[in-house]
Amino acid sequence: MIFAVILCILSFSSQQDRIPIPVTEAPYAAADVVVDEDSGEKIICDQLVIVFAEDITRSEQLNVLLQISGKVVGGNPDMNIYHISFPNRRRSLSTQNNIIKKLNKNPRIEHVSARKEKSDIVGTIEIEMKQPERKGEINMSAEGRHYTEKKDELQEVLDANRETLLSCKRNKGIRKGDILFRLTISPEGELKEVKILQSNIKDKIFLNCLEYKIRQWTGFPSQNGDFDRQVEFTFKF
Secondary structure, three states: OHHHHHHHHHHHHHHOOOOOOOOOOOOOOHHHEEEOOOOOOEEEEEEEEEEEOOOOOHHHHHHHHHHHOOEEEEEEHHHOEEEEEOOOOOOOHHHHHHHHHHHOOOOOEEEEEEEEOOOOOOOOOEEEEOOOOOOEEEEOOOOOOEEEEOOOOOHHHHHHHHHHHHHHHOOOOOOOOEEEEEEEEOOOOOEEEEEEEEEOOOOHHHHHHHHHHHHOOOOOOOOOOOOEEEEEEEEEO
């Protein structure tokens, strides 16, 4: 009985170990949007985008907020992304950049940048599969067994889910580039792993968004056998 109570307490503690994100994103005033003269991008001068380390605690998050007198106004906890507002009464981008430089020195923060105003312009996405091949390879390593299959049998699934990725590209700073993904799929058609193998786009938030969206995909065909399948494909932006 005592053991069960301890488990309940631990479970509750783990759920409360992060700063909660508001259900509704806090609005920002038009006056808070400043044009960066160097890039021409529209920047929300009193907000930041922060990606914390996966194992960060609430106490460590609070310390970060205290450093800049900030508060959480939105974000996406599934991607570990937080939108933080801070006082910037002069609407100075140099003040914002100084805070970014300071936070970038914190090893418990994986990424920090100015939050940019959303753009209604969304680019296209092309999916390129590797050419069908009859050959595959069997991996019998200790980590697990899988069958690497290089053919386009999953093209229908990729095409059906292409549109789900467009919301990740609402940042005008994302330029053209290629991203090579590898999906690991169980014999039952369950998506088990998503991995980025190569990318000439370095925006971590953008890549996290793509990976998160792909993890929601369903409808992969099942296949007889005991081996996981691996399929590689490239997104062209």
